[in-house]
Amino acid sequence: MTEKIDCVRVALGARSYDVRIGAGLLARAGAEIAPLLHRRRVAVLTDETVAATHLDGLRAGLGDIAVTALALPAGEATKGWPQFARAVDWLLAEKVERRDIVVALGGGVIGDLAGFAAAVLRRGVRFVQIPTTLLAQVDSSVGGKTGINSVHGKNLIGAFHQPSLVLADIGVLDTLPARDFLSGYGEVVKYGLLGDAGFFDWLEANGPALAAGDMAARQHAVRRSVEMKARIVERDETEEGDRALLNLGHTFCHALEAATGYSGRLLHGEGVAIGCALAFELSQRLGLCSQEAPSRVRAHLKAMGMKCDLADIPGDLPGPEALMALMAQDKKVVDGRLRFILARGIGEAFVASDVDAAVVTRLLEDALSRR
Ligand code: NAD
Ligand code: GLY
Numbered sequence: 124m125t126e127k128i129d130c131v132r133v134a135l136g137a138r139s140y141d142v143r144i145g146a147g148l149l150a151r152a153g154a155e156i157a158p159l160l161h162r163r164r165v166a167v168l169t170d171e172t173v174a175a176t177h178l179d180g181l182r183a184g185l186g187d188i189a190v191t192a193l194a195l196p197a198g199e200a201t202k203g204w205p206q207f208a209r210a211v212d213w214l215l216a217e218k219v220e221r222r223d224i225v226v227a228l229g230g231g232v233i234g235d236l237a238g239f240a241a242a243v244l245r246r247g248v249r250f251v252q253i254p255t256t257l258l259a260q261v262d263s264s265v266g267g268k269t270g271i272n273s274v275h276g277k278n279l280i281g282a283f284h285q286p287s288l289v290l291a292d293i294g295v296l297d298t299l300p301a302r303d304f305l306s307g308y309g310e311v312v313k314y315g316l317l318g319d320a321g322f323f324d325w326l327e328a329n330g331p332a333l334a335a336g337d338m339a340a341r342q343h344a345v346r347r348s349v350e351m352k353a354r355i356v357e358r359d360e361t362e363e364g365d366r367a368l369l370n371l372g373h374t375f376c377h378a379l380e381a382a383t384g385y386s387g388r389l390l391h392g393e394g395v396a397i398g399c400a401l402a403f404e405l406s407q408r409l410g411l412c413s414q415e416a417p418s419r420v421r422a423h424l425k426a427m428g429m430k431c432d433l434a435d436i437p438g439d440l441p442g443p444e445a446l447m448a449l450m451a452q453d454k455k456v457v458d459g460r461l462r463f464i465l466a467r468g469i470g471e472a473f474v475a476s477d478v479d480a481a482v483v484t485r486l487l488e489d490a491l492s493r494r
Contacts (some may be wrong), residue, residue, distance in 0.1 A: 126294075129346045133265065133353045135360055138285040142265055142349050146294035146338060149177065149253070152184035156251055159287050160188065161222040165251075167192040168210055168237035169228040170201065173255050176298045181228055181253065191217050195233070199385040202232045202271045204280075210240045221245050224287070230256035230303070231263035231391065235281070238269030242284035252289040256299055257307025258392050260291040261314070261348035262369075266356040272385065276452040277377045283361055291349070293341050304334060305429050306392030309372075309399070311344050314351045316399055316420065317371045320470030322347055323423075330427050367474045371464040372398025378449035379433075382441050393430045400424060400431045405478070405486050406465040416468055433490040440494070443487035447480065 128145035143155065156165065167190055169178060174194035182190050193213045195201045219225065225248055227237035234252050241250035252264035270281015296304065308330070315323030326333075326344070333340040352369065359366040376394030383389040403417035424431035433440060440446070450461060461483065465475045 127342065129342065131346065131349045131353050133285070134357050135285060138267075138360075140285060140287055140289065142289040142291060142353065144260070144291045144293065144342065144345050144349060146292060146342075148290045148292035149180045149295060150184045152181055152253065152290060153186040153188050155288065155290055156185070156224065156226075157188070159224055159249065159251070163187060164189040164191070165224050165226050166214055166217050166219045167226040167228050168214075168233055168240065169194050170197040170230070170233050171195070172197040173229045173233070177228065177255060177295055180295075181226075195236070197232075198387075199232055199272070199380075199391070202236050203273075204271065207236055207240065207271050210236060211244060214240060214244050219244065219248060221248055223248055225250040226253060227251070227264075227286075228253045228255065229259070230254065231259045234259050234263050235269050235278070236271055238267070238284050238286065239271060239281050242269055242282040247284065249287040250284070252286045254289065254291055255295045257296055257304050257345070258310050259307075260293070260296070260345050261307060262310040262352060264289045264291065265349055265352050266366075266369075267360070276449070277380055277385070279452075285360075291345055293338065293345055296341065297336070301334075303390065305427060306390040308334065308427060309392030309394075309396035309429065311348050312420075312423065313369075313371050313395055313399055314348045316403070316466065316469055317368050317464070317472040318351060318355075318470055319347070320468070322351075323469050327423050327426075330423065334427060364474070367462065368464055368472050371466075371472050372396070372400075372402050374398065374450050374461065374463055375401045378446050379436065379440075381449045381452075382446060383436065383438070388438055389430075389436055396424050396429050397431060397433065397435070401486065401490065402464060403466055404490075405463065405483065406467070408482055408486060409465065409478075412466055412468050412471075416466065419469065432493060433487075434494045440491065443484050443491060446487050447484055450483075 126147040131142045171194045225241040254260045254264035267285035273279040375398035406412045466472045
């Protein structure tokens with residue numbers, strides 16, 4: 124039986140590309156990628172966990188296309204200068220040329236790092252994203268944000284570099300640990316919350332089946348998320364305006380990730396889910412949305428077994444002032460003013476450029492006191 128493959132086009136003029144979504148794409152990667160190749164050879168960057176489970180499948184799918192591969196350690200700590208330098212030097216040692224293709228096989232860590240390596244290698248080579256986590260399929264593989272973390276904060280070093288193709292094989296998510304799947308679900312919920320109340324309704328009804336492995340639900344959730352991201356990126360590729368909506372929950376999330384040392388204490392999508400709940404609570408405190416909205420957000424996250432408040436983060440957290448200081452390092456700070464994505468209701472997010480810091484501090488104090 125032929126698997127159903129959806130295709131979402133990201134229309135960016137000369138930088139346009141397709142995001143292909145469906146089960147079985149890894150097995151046909153050769154046919155998908157071949158039209159992009161000048162010579163039948165690709166360099167694959169991946170991580171050790173993904174290499175152990177899916178690199179052989181990709182090699183088989185690439186058929187007679189020669190494959191050279193480097194597996195980096197798995198985890199967020201890889202997304203920094205040392206492993207980045209290693210990856211770029213390896214690509215040079217492998218004699219990857221300007222017209223070659225780099226393949227990113229992995230989650231958001233590998234996609235971001237490999238995309239940035241492709242962006243700077245010989246002043247820019249093309250790359251293909253093969254995202255293997257739910258988070259990477261619905262978010263990080265699409266839109267061309269690439270980069271690494273700094274000791275000063277998350278994603279502070281990077282470039283916009285669009286992939287030439289994205290192959291989102293939803294079958295590879297079968298091997299994803301439940302915690303990583305739910306972390307990715309944090310980004311899926313974000314799309315409903317920021318711009319599609321109907322999708323949030325659908326998630327409330329279908330989220331449990333999706334998490335339990337329902338493939339039709341998985342395909343729908345990935346496709347709808349990618350469609351929403353693609354339309355936003357088309358309107359605002361380099362985040363001058365609307366693209367900031369995709370950062371719903373992220374100002375809180377990035378501060379919490381820094382506060383927990385980018386460790387297993389808090390995964391990125393978990394931070395996004397908590398951040399979305401806090402952003403809705405902030406919106407309600409600012410009189411922008413009803414009390415019902417943040418309650419509904421938290422109720423859905425809880426029903427999915429997800430973290431939804433600071434109390435759900437294990438271990439110590441710094442106080443509200445320290446968290447505020449971490450937020451001030453965020454890229455969304457403009458002229459020293461905190462920019463937040465707030466909401467008038469579910470599916471109605473907007474960019475607020477001058478949020479009263481005192482209200483945010485009180486929100487954090489209250490959230491910390493619930494721990
Ligand atoms: P990740 O890449 O660390 O992957 C999570 C874990 O799952 C890793 O241990 C990995 O080895 C493992 N894994 C991956 N695929 C697997 C599979 N199919 N089966 C079994 N294990 C598998 O983390 P992530 O959650 O995918 O991505 C988080 C990163 O993405 C963060 O660095 C975040 O900043 C970034 N991000 C970037 C963007 C963007 O637009 N560029 C958007 C959102 C998030
Ligand atoms: N994940 C945020 C963005 O791509 O803009």
